[in-house]
Amino acid sequence: MATNSTTKKPAADAAAEESAADVTETAPHPARKPAPDPDVVGPALPPGVEPDAVTLAHHHTIDGTDYPPGAKLLVSPDYAQRLRGQGYATQV
Template sequence: MATNPTTKKPAADTPAEETTEAATAPGPPRPARKAAPDPDVVGPALPAGAEPVAVTLAHHHTIDGTDYPPGAKLLVSPDYAHRLRGQGYATPA
């Protein structure tokens, strides 16, 4: 039977407990979320000459760091309204 001529190196000087604590330390704090503001145009900017479209959210959605609950009524650009409806976030017109 073959033997391994190399020797094992001793463990690091720091105990395993400290390593575990460092790995589970909390990360940077999350930015505070803003409450839904009064109805205003949200999302991408309106194209020149376009009128905002009113949509009602079917699911919880966050736009630009602001939380909107299901049933929230928003004014958005026509393109964004089309995307929201296509992805299932807004109720069909």
């Protein structure tokens, strides 16, 4: 049978260590990125890229929102290409 060689600290010392740990300063939060343009739906735009306008040919759900046929959306160029390739957006 193995024995534990660690000694137990008195309750007063343990409480003092816990309160000292609560007082320690935390590192500042890293800089946050600005929220994407609310008119752009789907995957986020890469920095410096302009969104493409697409018109949906069929009902489609993006990020939990249903869009009817004929809805005009701003999306990232990559997402626009995928939507057009899969037949969800009209060809320009």
